[in-house]
Amino acid sequence: MSDSAPAIEVSHLVKTYGGVTAVSDISFTVARGEIVGFLGPNGAGKSTTMRILTGYLPANSGSVRICGIPVATRPGDVKKSIGYMPENNPLPEDMRVSEYLYFRGRLKEVARRQLGPRIDEVLEVCDLKRVRHKIIGQLSKGYRQRVGIAEAILAEPPVIIMDEPTIGLDPHQILIVRDLIASLRGRMTVIISSHILPEIEMTCDRVLIINQGRVVAQGTPADLRREMFGLSTYLLDVAGDPAALPAALAAVDPSLAVSATGEPAADGFRRITVTTARHDELGEALLRGLAGPAFRLRSLHRVEPTLEDVFLAATRRSWDTVAAKPAAQAPAA
Amino acid sequence: MKHFFTLLSHEIRMLLVSPATYVAATLFLGFMGLVFTKILEIYSSAPQESSPASVYFQLFWLPACVMVPLLTMKCLAEERRLGTIETLLTTPVTTAEVVLAKFGAAYLLYVALWGSTAGFFHILRRFSGDVRFLDTGPLVGGFLFIAVSGLFFVALGVFASSVTRNQSVAGIFGCVMLAGLILGGNALSDSAWLEQGLLRPLKAVVDYSHVFSHRDDFTRGVIDSRHVLFYFSGTVLALIFSILSVEAKLLHA
Numbered sequence: 222m223s224d225s226a227p228a229i230e231v232s233h234l235v236k237t238y239g240g241v242t243a244v245s246d247i248s249f250t251v252a253r254g255e256i257v258g259f260l261g262p263n264g265a266g267k268s269t270t271m272r273i274l275t276g277y278l279p280a281n282s283g284s285v286r287i288c289g290i291p292v293a294t295r296p297g298d299v300k301k302s303i304g305y306m307p308e309n310n311p312l313p314e315d316m317r318v319s320e321y322l323y324f325r326g327r328l329k330e331v332a333r334r335q336l337g338p339r340i341d342e343v344l345e346v347c348d349l350k351r352v353r354h355k356i357i358g359q360l361s362k363g364y365r366q367r368v369g370i371a372e373a374i375l376a377e378p379p380v381i382i383m384d385e386p387t388i389g390l391d392p393h394q395i396l397i398v399r400d401l402i403a404s405l406r407g408r409m410t411v412i413i414s415s416h417i418l419p420e421i422e423m424t425c426d427r428v429l430i431i432n433q434g435r436v437v438a439q440g441t442p443a444d445l446r447r448e449m450f451g452l453s454t455y456l457l458d459v460a461g462d463p464a465a466l467p468a469a470l471a472a473v474d475p476s477l478a479v480s481a482t483g484e485p486a487a488d489g490f491r492r493i494t495v496t497t498a499r500h501d502e503l504g505e506a507l508l509r510g511l512a513g514p515a516f517r518l519r520s521l522h523r524v525e526p527t528l529e530d531v532f533l534a535a536t537r538r539s540w541d542t543v544a545a546k547p548a549a550q551a552p553a554a
Numbered sequence: 555m556k557h558f559f560t561l562l563s564h565e566i567r568m569l570l571v572s573p574a575t576y577v578a579a580t581l582f583l584g585f586m587g588l589v590f591t592k593i594l595e596i597y598s599s600a601p602q603e604s605s606p607a608s609v610y611f612q613l614f615w616l617p618a619c620v621m622v623p624l625l626t627m628k629c630l631a632e633e634r635r636l637g638t639i640e641t642l643l644t645t646p647v648t649t650a651e652v653v654l655a656k657f658g659a660a661y662l663l664y665v666a667l668w669g670s671t672a673g674f675f676h677i678l679r680r681f682s683g684d685v686r687f688l689d690t691g692p693l694v695g696g697f698l699f700i701a702v703s704g705l706f707f708v709a710l711g712v713f714a715s716s717v718t719r720n721q722s723v724a725g726i727f728g729c730v731m732l733a734g735l736i737l738g739g740n741a742l743s744d745s746a747w748l749e750q751g752l753l754r755p756l757k758a759v760v761d762y763s764h765v766f767s768h769r770d771d772f773t774r775g776v777i778d779s780r781h782v783l784f785y786f787s788g789t790v791l792a793l794i795f796s797i798l799s800v801e802a803k804l805l806h807a
Binding site for chain 1: 568648
């Protein structure tokens with residue numbers, strides 16, 4: 222295992238099932254210690270990509286390296302470097318939690334002497350001590366998910382891959398899982414897929430958005446916002462002459478422009494939407510600039526597009542690209 | 555094969571906590587007890603030419619066709635149905651280790667169940683006080699036949715479980731294959747039409763794989779290496795096909 226190699230390197234990965242392309246020329250890299258969110262609509266190819274990363278499924282072409290080890294030629298070594306929690310978290314119904322973890326620990330080649338203390342540790346971390354002697358089939362969904370996470374981190378692998386780890390959990394359990402994943406930051410590389418986007422935004426350093434088997438966007442949530450939406454938006458509740466507002470805004474910063482003006486309310490205040498190409502915070506400057514006698518400013522806030530907006534914009538853009546291709550080819554044909 | 559014993563002990567444990575195992579064991583021991591009682595009744599009413607041990611193994615095919623599918627139908631089909639095969643094969647274990655461990659566990663249980671019926675003969679000897687009732691030659695030969703043929707039968711059951719994710723289908727498929735091998739071979743060996751012209755080589759194959767004649771040889775104390783080779787090669791083939799079947803399902807998952 223090379224210490225300098227990235228945790229995950231995926232290059233031109235392609236996977237087809239019976240003529241259907243599930244993953245089409247995907248390339249990305251994940252640095253060591255990074256937590257990456259893997260987003261995409263259902264059927265986008267997330268689970269297939271994750272299964273290829275684990276060595277469970279072979280790819281048609283392309284290469285995957287985990288900690289510098291090629292998955293295609295050394296799947297056995299790769300499997301020692303990963304902890305994997307599949308979608309729906311399949312678990313044996315008739316084993317006790319501690320027995321299951323012991324069995325999995327032995328398969329993952331954790332030394333017998335270290336296994337006991339390590340099981341105690343992961344039971345503690347995942348808040349499973351109360352149910353350690355319970356049969357897995359009798360556990361609630363939340364506990365089962367945590368057993369899956371405990372199993373994934375048991376052998377302290379450098380890379381953890383989790384496919385929808387928070388699916389079906391209540392908000393309290395989501396919070397526990399989020400803290401758990403955040404606690405791995407820096408120590409382990411984590412790649413998680415989820416449909417709960419605020420969850421991903423809070424937990425992950427970087428996001429990969431995949432659609433129709435292709436990476437359609439990748440970067441930090443802030444970078445993606447900039448890439449997808451370009452302009453920053455401020456909403457102002459202001460009273461005064463709207464015709465004088467552009468000049469007042471230009472005095473604050475020349476890039477500020479009024480993009481929408483609402484109808485005035487009974488008290489004379491109206492909602493103004495202001496946009497700017499600048500991404501740094503201009504709220505304080507706006508408050509100062511509009512504090513004069515010409516305007517009365519009641520509220521101001523910056524509108525941040527959510528990760529959901531980014532996700533929708535990125536996937537919509539990829540659909541549009543796909544739809545535009547046949548249209549562009551039609552006249553030529 | 556680093557993880558074989560970890561997987562084997564796990565599989566044995568899982569078989570021991572499975573209700574299907576106890577259903578199979580109860581049916582088997584009840585049926586064999588009944589067979590043994592019937593044999594004793596026959597022997598107590600009139601003198602017989604063969605020993606009770608050789609008669610006892612004549613009905614081996616019935617528990618083999620029923621019990622082996624019951625023991626093996628769950629092994630791979632259930633793993634695929636639940637999806638636990640995915641978590642299993644993303645640890646540093648190979649498909650061969652998984653299949654062999656499941657085969658090993660089912661085989662050990664099969665042999666242990668048959669072995670427990672040796673107690674019938676011990677009880678007979680103890681209470682009859684006559685050593686002739688414990689004719690060790692046919693008894694050892696019979697159990698040896700069970701052990702050797704069991705390898706192939708259990709491997710066929712494992713193969714049946716590897717081709718489907720529905721354990722009922724696996725059970726029926728296993729039962730059909732075993733009945734085809736044991737009873738089908740017996741029916742074909744008696745067929746006169748197989749002795750004509752071009753079909754003669756087929757007749758030789760049927761005779762070679764005639765399980766009932768193998769049993770008769772074993773219980774007579776004849777250990778023919780060709781019979782042993784037949785079961786060993788059948789076992790190896792069935793296990794190879796089981797491994798390939800599991801891997802093919804992954805490729806087309």
